Amino acid sequence: MRNEVGVRIWQDMLNYFPFRYVDKSQILKISEIQSDQVAVQTQGKLISIEESGVGRAKRLKGILRDETGDLELIWFKGQTWLKKSLKTGMQYIVYGKPSIFKGRLNIAHPEMELEEEARVSVGSPLKPVYSSTEKMNAKGLSSNGIAKLTFTLIEEVKGHVPENIPDYLLSQYKLMPREEAYRHMHAPSSHEKLEAARRRFKFEELLYFQLQLVRQKLAGTKYEKGVVFKSVGDYFNGFYTGFLPFELTGAQKRVLKEIRSDVARGQHMNRLIQGDVGSGKTIVAVLAALLSIDNGFQVCLMAPTEILAQQHCNTIGEQLKKFNETIENRGEIQILRVALLTGSTSKSDRRKIHEGLLDGSIQFLIGTHALIEPIVQFRNLGLAIIDEQHRFGVAQRAKLWKKAELPPHVLVMTATPIPRTLAMTLYGDLDISVIDELPPGRKNIETKHYFDSARNKIFKFIEDQIALGRQIYIVYPLIEESEKMDYKDLMDGYESISRRFPLPTYKIGIVHGRMKPTDKNYEMAQFLGGVTQILVATTVIEVGVNVPNASVMVIESAERFGLSQLHQLRGRVGRGDAHSYCTLMTGNKLSSDSRLRMETMCRTQDGFEIAEVDLQLRGPGDIMGTQQSGLPDLKIADLARDQQILAAARNTALQIADEDPEFNLPQHAAIREHLESIKRRKSDWSTIS
Numbered sequence: 269m270r271n272e273v274g275v276r277i278w279q280d281m282l283n284y285f286p287f288r289y290v291d292k293s294q295i296l297k298i299s300e301i302q303s304d305q306v307a308v309q310t311q312g313k314l315i316s317i318e319e320s321g322v323g324r325a326k327r328l329k330g331i332l333r334d335e336t337g338d339l340e341l342i343w344f345k346g347q348t349w350l351k352k353s354l355k356t357g358m359q360y361i362v363y364g365k366p367s368i369f370k371g372r373l374n375i376a377h378p379e380m381e382l383e384e385e386a387r388v389s390v391g392s393p394l395k396p397v398y399s400s401t402e403k404m405n406a407k408g409l410s411s412n413g414i415a416k417l418t419f420t421l422i423e424e425v426k427g428h429v430p431e432n433i434p435d436y437l438l439s440q441y442k443l444m445p446r447e448e449a450y451r452h453m454h455a456p457s458s459h460e461k462l463e464a465a466r467r468r469f470k471f472e473e474l475l476y477f478q479l480q481l482v483r484q485k486l487a488g489t490k491y492e493k494g495v496v497f498k499s500v501g502d503y504f505n506g507f508y509t510g511f512l513p514f515e516l517t518g519a520q521k522r523v524l525k526e527i528r529s530d531v532a533r534g535q536h537m538n539r540l541i542q543g544d545v546g547s548g549k550t551i552v553a554v555l556a557a558l559l560s561i562d563n564g565f566q567v568c569l570m571a572p573t574e575i576l577a578q579q580h581c582n583t584i585g586e587q588l589k590k591f592n593e594t595i596e597n598r599g600e601i602q603i604l605r606v607a608l609l610t611g612s613t614s615k616s617d618r619r620k621i622h623e624g625l626l627d628g629s630i631q632f633l634i635g636t637h638a639l640i641e642p643i644v645q646f647r648n649l650g651l652a653i654i655d656e657q658h659r660f661g662v663a664q665r666a667k668l669w670k671k672a673e674l675p676p677h678v679l680v681m682t683a684t685p686i687p688r689t690l691a692m693t694l695y696g697d698l699d700i701s702v703i704d705e706l707p708p709g710r711k712n713i714e715t716k717h718y719f720d721s722a723r724n725k726i727f728k729f730i731e732d733q734i735a736l737g738r739q740i741y742i743v744y745p746l747i748e749e750s751e752k753m754d755y756k757d758l759m760d761g762y763e764s765i766s767r768r769f770p771l772p773t774y775k776i777g778i779v780h781g782r783m784k785p786t787d788k789n790y791e792m793a794q795f796l797g798g799v800t801q802i803l804v805a806t807t808v809i810e811v812g813v814n815v816p817n818a819s820v821m822v823i824e825s826a827e828r829f830g831l832s833q834l835h836q837l838r839g840r841v842g843r844g845d846a847h848s849y850c851t852l853m854t855g856n857k858l859s860s861d862s863r864l865r866m867e868t869m870c871r872t873q874d875g876f877e878i879a880e881v882d883l884q885l886r887g888p889g890d891i892m893g894t895q896q897s898g899l900p901d902l903k904i905a906d907l908a909r910d911q912q913i914l915a916a917a918r919n920t921a922l923q924i925a926d927e928d929p930e931f932n933l934p935q936h937a938a939i940r941e942h943l944e945s946i947k948r949r950k951s952d953w954s955t956i957s
Contacts, residue, residue: 281421282429282450284414285469285904286396289462292363293393299336303368308375310339311361311383317354319347330354332362340374359383363395381412394456418454432942433472434935437920444468470905470913477902478914478921479943494536495650495674500528501562502601504555511591513551519705520548526701527556527679531651537677542691543703544875545839546710549681552703553653554584556679561604561631565650565676568633568668570640572656574610574785575792579814580655581608581634602629609635609644611785640667652676656683683839684832685875687883690907704876712873713842715850717826717866726822726851727768730802734774738846739795739818740802743837745828761824762804769802779805807833816844826852827862831882834869861885883907
């Protein structure tokens with residue numbers, strides 16, 4: 269089992285949990301069996317077994333008899349092995365799906381167990397079913413074989429299974445003791461006992477995962493010194509009191525307070541700001557940047573794409589422009605210099621930027637991955653702001669750390685709403701701040717779902733909106749047609765839209781992932797400048813430019829998108845004064861999940877509510893993408909369904925780490941020992957072949 273499923277020692281065997289259970293509490297007489305039943309269990313004597321037929325029609329037939337009648341048992345494969353292992357004249361417990369063939373009741377490929385050997389089933393109506401493989405089956409380790417082996421092991425280790433959750437927590441959360449929980453996971457005496465065992469192991473799994481994350485976090489904060497931003501000076505105060513574009517919401521003020529508390533205490537800040545599209549994360553980041561500059565430190569902001577970096581530079585530059593004019597007139601403090609560094613920056617501009625960073629005259633650098641190149645050196649970097657965290661790996665973030673004597677404070681922003689409990693797991697090493705209010709004046713986006721048959725109506729609506737001077741996004745899920753999927757593709761869509769909205773009356777742009785960056789940037793600039801009225805695109809515009817005049821988002825084959833992605837796309841409109849619309853186009857045949865996604869989009873614009881529905885529908889791995897999800901490999905807990913248990917485990921881990929960070933208290937000795945054993949297992953290379 270070691271190489272097949274990673275079971276090496278007896279503890280692994282206990283943790284090799286069944287993936288489902290079959291309720292075998294009822295044993296029917298043969299005369300009570302009906303052919304329309306899903307699965308039945310019966311018992312009797314195997315009175316005969318013989319082969320019949322030739323070639324493909326070859327089969328093995330057995331007759332099981334009890335005092336009420338006979339039942340045919342049929343096998344179409346494995347005849348040689350079965351003929352050797354089945355014993356006529358013996359009593360068997362038989363389980364399987366009954367059917368009628370040629371007027372006779374039979375069960376094909378039944379599960380067979382000698383009555384005298386059915387120890388696992390004694391006192392256990394719920395029979396465990398384990399994952400097995402061909403190799404394991406060949407060696408007698410079928411699901412039944414594993415069940416018998418595990419049951420024997422449970423008997424052998426009685427009294428020797430160490431408890432790894434302190435008594436006070438077992439009592440607080442009413443958890444089943446560990447040894448008892450193993451028994452009920454592998455041989456449950458009732459549904460209630462099974463649920464109690466599952467709940468205990470879910471809590472255990474999530475608690476230890478959270479304890480490891482919290483330890484990491486403590487290593488990065490409590491034990492990692494950070495630069496101290498002692499004062500709130502002229503830059504922060506001057507901008508805050510006279511140049512904010514709008515009054516901050518309560519949520520923004522709360523997050524700003526959390527940031528100010530972090531940077532003043534001499535420990536390294538590692539904070540995630542979660543906020544829906546349009547919630548005002550950028551202005552909070554600007555105020556944090558001014559706090560850094562007030563204390564003599566520089567700031568950098570790293571964005572995943574050139575378009576987004578350019579947009580940040582424009583937005584922040586615009587916000588600071590009037591403030592800078594006032595500074596210049598008063599002449600009391602140095603004006604703020606903001607620079608942009610991307611792959612497109614010319615050599616001469618790069619040289620000036622490098623000089624300005626080293627002499628400290630550039631206080632705020634915005635850019636892409638170009639920021640982490642070794643040649644980019646700062647005089648005194650104090651704060652690194654990272655936009656769209658999931659697009660950057662840990663190694664890339666670590667390169668920013670090396671650009672200062674003490675690691676700069678890190679502020680991560682994401683516009684992808686993630687349910688709070690999932691965020692605890694994904695970003696367990698970060699403190700989490702949530703901006704859960706939209707600024708006043710942010711308009712609702714009218715969202716409606718239409719089937720393809722309503723296309724002419726939608727085209728007329730687009731025409732009317734263009735006549736009002738508005739611009740339109742039309743988004744497709746695919747670039748080229750796929751033989752397997754009957755969805756509208758981008759190029760076909762572009763052609764039909766071009767026929768309906770012809771030159772010179774209308775101008776249409778196109779953007780997709782296979783275009784050269786220069787061509788893509790040109791098309792986006794044309795749309796941003798109002799030269800093109802319709803932009804036909806794939807999801808490359810999901811995180812992208814801010815076009816206040818774009819008031820209509822049409823999403824083709826909307827059933828192909830996840831909920832969070834639909835919500836992100838919708839967030840591209842509703843950024844100006846005009847009433848905005850999002851139109852979801854789908855085929856007529858929708859699955860129940862697709863229907864729920866469309867209904868959710870039309871019902872709410874709360875990104876966190878949408879993310880909760882998405883998590884329930886797709887699970888955490890699909891939401892984040894397996895490559896960069898950072899999700900744990902959980903054996904029994906489910907991050908979508910077990911959010912209450914996760915929250916309890918998280919709070920417990922934080923409390924323990926706060927009160928007893930080294931787990932020195934007597935009641936935490938079991939935790940310390942278990943964490944050490946996890947560490948030992950991780951560094952055990954004996955499994956590498």
